[in-house]
Amino acid sequence: MTASTPASRAAGAAPRPLTAGRRNPTGKRRIAFASYVDENYLPGFLALLRSLALSNPGVCEDFVVLYDDLRPSSVAAIRRLHPRVVLRRVDDAHYDDFVKGDPENYLIRKAYFILDVFRIRDYDTVITLDTDMVVLGDIGELLTLREGLAAVPQFFHGQHKLNSGLLVIQREYLTDAFCARLDEVGRSGSYELDKHDQGILNAVLDGDFVRLDPRYNFVKRRLTGDQPVPDDVAVLHFTGRHKPWNGGESGYTLAEEVWQRHALSDAALAAQYLALPGAKHPDLLLHFGRRVVERTGDPAVARQVASACLATGRYQEAVDVLTSVTLPARSAWAHEVLGTALMALSRYEEAEAHLLLATADPKGAAKAYGRLAQLAWTLNDDAAAHRHAAAGLAVEPVNRMCRILHRRTRPDVRPGSDVAPAGQLTHVAFYMDRQGNAGDKLLPESVRLCFGADTGEERWHSQHAHRLFDESALERANASRGVVVGGGGLFIPDTAPNGNSAWQWNVPDAHLERLTVPLAVFAVGYNAFDGQSYSRTRFTESLRLLVSRADFFGLRNSGSVEKVRDLLPAELRDRVGYQPCPTTVTRHLVPGWQDPAERADTVLLNAAYDRAGLRFGHDYEHFLAETAKAVRAIGEHAEVRCVAHALEDERIAFDLRRAHGISLPVVPMYDWDCDAIRAEYARTKLVIGMRGHAGMIPFGCGTPVISLISHPKMAYFLADIERPEWGVSVHERDLGALLTERAVGILDDHAAVVADVHGRQELLWRTTQDNMAAVRKAFGETAA
Numbered sequence: 001m002t003a004s005t006p007a008s009r010a011a012g013a014a015p016r017p018l019t020a021g022r023r024n025p026t027g028k029r030r031i032a033f034a035s036y037v038d039e040n041y042l043p044g045f046l047a048l049l050r051s052l053a054l055s056n057p058g059v060c061e062d063f064v065v066l067y068d069d070l071r072p073s074s075v076a077a078i079r080r081l082h083p084r085v086v087l088r089r090v091d092d093a094h095y096d097d098f099v100k101g102d103p104e105n106y107l108i109r110k111a112y113f114i115l116d117v118f119r120i121r122d123y124d125t126v127i128t129l130d131t132d133m134v135v136l137g138d139i140g141e142l143l144t145l146r147e148g149l150a151a152v153p154q155f156f157h158g159q160h161k162l163n164s165g166l167l168v169i170q171r172e173y174l175t176d177a178f179c180a181r182l183d184e185v186g187r188s189g190s191y192e193l194d195k196h197d198q199g200i201l202n203a204v205l206d207g208d209f210v211r212l213d214p215r216y217n218f219v220k221r222r223l224t225g226d227q228p229v230p231d232d233v234a235v236l237h238f239t240g241r242h243k244p245w246n247g248g249e250s251g252y253t254l255a256e257e258v259w260q261r262h263a264l265s266d267a268a269l270a271a272q273y274l275a276l277p278g279a280k281h282p283d284l285l286l287h288f289g290r291r292v293v294e295r296t297g298d299p300a301v302a303r304q305v306a307s308a309c310l311a312t313g314r315y316q317e318a319v320d321v322l323t324s325v326t327l328p329a330r331s332a333w334a335h336e337v338l339g340t341a342l343m344a345l346s347r348y349e350e351a352e353a354h355l356l357l358a359t360a361d362p363k364g365a366a367k368a369y370g371r372l373a374q375l376a377w378t379l380n381d382d383a384a385a386h387r388h389a390a391a392g393l394a395v396e397p398v399n400r401m402c403r404i405l406h407r408r409t410r411p412d413v414r415p416g417s418d419v420a421p422a423g424q425l426t427h428v429a430f431y432m433d434r435q436g437n438a439g440d441k442l443l444p445e446s447v448r449l450c451f452g453a454d455t456g457e458e459r460w461h462s463q464h465a466h467r468l469f470d471e472s473a474l475e476r477a478n479a480s481r482g483v484v485v486g487g488g489g490l491f492i493p494d495t496a497p498n499g500n501s502a503w504q505w506n507v508p509d510a511h512l513e514r515l516t517v518p519l520a521v522f523a524v525g526y527n528a529f530d531g532q533s534y535s536r537t538r539f540t541e542s543l544r545l546l547v548s549r550a551d552f553f554g555l556r557n558s559g560s561v562e563k564v565r566d567l568l569p570a571e572l573r574d575r576v577g578y579q580p581c582p583t584t585v586t587r588h589l590v591p592g593w594q595d596p597a598e599r600a601d602t603v604l605l606n607a608a609y610d611r612a613g614l615r616f617g618h619d620y621e622h623f624l625a626e627t628a629k630a631v632r633a634i635g636e637h638a639e640v641r642c643v644a645h646a647l648e649d650e651r652i653a654f655d656l657r658r659a660h661g662i663s664l665p666v667v668p669m670y671d672w673d674c675d676a677i678r679a680e681y682a683r684t685k686l687v688i689g690m691r692g693h694a695g696m697i698p699f700g701c702g703t704p705v706i707s708l709i710s711h712p713k714m715a716y717f718l719a720d721i722e723r724p725e726w727g728v729s730v731h732e733r734d735l736g737a738l739l740t741e742r743a744v745g746i747l748d749d750h751a752a753v754v755a756d757v758h759g760r761q762e763l764l765w766r767t768t769q770d771n772m773a774a775v776r777k778a779f780g781e782t783a784a
Helices: 042-055 072-081 090-101 106-119 140-144 174-188 197-207 251-261 266-275 281-295 299-311 315-323 332-344 349-356 365-378 382-395 400-408 436-450 471-479 508-513 536-547 558-565 582-587 612-616 622-635 646-659 674-683 693-700 713-720 734-746 748-778
Strands: 031-036 062-067 086-091 127-128 132-135 150-153 164-171 236-237 427-428 460-464 484-486 490-491 519-526 552-555 600-603 640-646 667-670 686-689 707-711 727-729
Touching: 031 042, 031 106, 042 072, 042 132, 042 266, 062 106, 072 266, 106 174, 127 140, 132 251, 140 519, 164 197, 164 236, 174 197, 236 251, 251 315, 266 281, 281 299, 299 315, 299 332, 299 612, 315 332, 332 349, 332 365, 349 471, 349 674, 365 400, 382 400, 427 436, 436 582, 436 640, 436 674, 436 693, 460 471, 471 508, 508 536, 519 536, 519 558, 519 748, 552 558, 552 748, 558 713, 582 693, 582 748, 600 622, 622 646, 622 734, 640 646, 646 667, 674 693, 686 693, 693 707, 693 713, 693 748, 707 713, 713 727, 727 734, 734 748
Parallel strands: 031 062, 031 127, 062 086, 427 460, 427 484, 484 519, 490 519, 519 552, 600 640, 600 686, 640 667, 686 707, 707 727
Antiparallel strands: 127 164, 132 236, 150 164
16 A cells, blocks of 8 residues: 655646755755865865864865876875865866966966866855965854855955955856856956966956955965964965975065974874864764774773764764773763663663763763663663653753653653553654644644544554564554554654664564554654765665555655655555645644634744754854844734744744844743644744744644745645745845745735635645545544
8 A cells, every 4th residue: 555646736837946046955055165286285285174174173064176186195195184075187178278288387277277166066155275275263254155256355456356265156156157258268368367376267257256354365475574473364375486385485484383383194183183172073073083093092082983973873883983992980971972872773781881880970970860761761661761860850950851751751641551452553653742842742643633533542552653662562552453653754863863773763673574453654754954864774674674564654745755765675666655744734634623713913933953053054143144134024014923842942032132132922832732832823824934843733724834944844845735935945045035025925915825725735635535545444444
């Protein structure tokens, strides 16, 4: 049995793109550094890479290396200093044509290779760095630039010309049309190729570039007479023919001493990087730290590396790193990290041993007890979980994990088990705690409503997806009438990771194979963020078994359908189909539903902050500023309120007030029950939401929505309802204006948009009805 496929789009009704020119559903900007490197300048480039890591330890973007003659040993040296090197050989044929038979002319050769960066098509922003530069300060501002072509004006030639070496190039310049203009000027010879080797680019731009502060390309010539390098210099450029690595130049001793500080061995660089205070990019930390651990066996470095592995979902690697060294018995923090990694691999007995060792340190005891409580709860031992949580609270009364587990495992709030399972359906889902995510709180009930109005324990047995599906759970499920898995984004690698399935249902293959009752996977989402990956082998094996075993397999958007089908062998792909999230058809599911006679004159704004780096990249301050513009403008038409699905969602209200002086009332949905959540969404005029269910729930209640797209699932949902224009990427350059235009348009034509929402919902409801007929047949039921 398969789920329905999405309704075919009407001929000629192609969707409008979410953001013009984007090649990914979220519109997230891809940023890269780029340099032309040859053997003569290799020492300078290696110093540049070292300086970038030491001055900006939290920055790790792709680094495109344009080259034509690098030896293998040189390439290896480059790769040892950066984990994301992209080698790109230059177009020799184009180069030969361009230099017109004068390959020995250094300035023409350098000019060509600088211009070759404009042929890069894989990134939205490219930052060029010359190989005779060192980075000394924070260059985060360059990563946030979004418009034009930015450079430092030439120091000796006024503001009209840009200086060579550092350019910040946006996508509108990384085009065939702009390259054609550069080629035309280059071949015509109608430019001055001065000692700054930017004659062609200066001739084309004619002064039309964004001016950067000189500290981002501070030329050596400004320090003549052995002047010291100013403290605020971010990028020091050793212009001229005499370079620090080939003898240097008199009169610049202090500047060249700065360069010499970056002429480090690989071991010295790694040691300096790991000793830096503050946050480090996990890719860089892993790149440098692994080799240090292999060479020295240092447990403190191993702890750093393992923590970075945990942050990026490399759980087996975290275990391998920590077990490769001798951990001191009193190194509680290291044992806590190792215990956490072992938990993520479902090596529970080993995890418990290390977490118990971690409780010996009073500073980290509460966190370790919280992990122990979580482990015991996962293993279905509520009494032990309650004891560990209480011990953690005794050490640290405000520890959040311990508070949650202590309350969850109290005898008076534990799920009941007295009802005989024979008449029940087993429902595997993520059951949210009090003050948990409002969307996840609503999901289990919404799924159950598809099967009928009775959503209580008489008809349903709740099996939390994160708890081990052990022998007892298997026995109980096989005694019920069937198993329903869903809904929600259960296919995600880092929410309650486990080694049994590598997704949220903690089910061993052996127990899934022994399931004898019907199984329906219902409205589950493939929830990986941009830049996030699964433990492919284990996840794929579990997925294939799940699909082959399921009597119904429906995913909540066509994007998820495509992603999952790509992981399956040909014979299983057709078993995967489309089942919309039940929250999107709420009006058809809730008994006695009444559309509101009147709506409050409000617009609800939601932002999400889990995995903020994956959501926003380098664009958060831009998003905040553009949102402030939109809130002010929309506020002239309706009252804007912050709606928080989770406690952390309130940050948008705090940040708007802190940075832009805007105060918004907060609607704390994380504290509400399902009926209150639905009622609030039904009576507002518009919801602007970043969380998936801040779009799907109001839509299901008949309310217009605009999605702030920071995750592919929102774009997938809008594509399925054939309304991509109801979404705006958080990375959109003109986010504020676009959001205002669309919001005001909806408010001005509200009745028509509500009618459109109802019409879109009918398509999803028909799909759900067709799917439910098939599910009921498999489960031996007749009607809802």
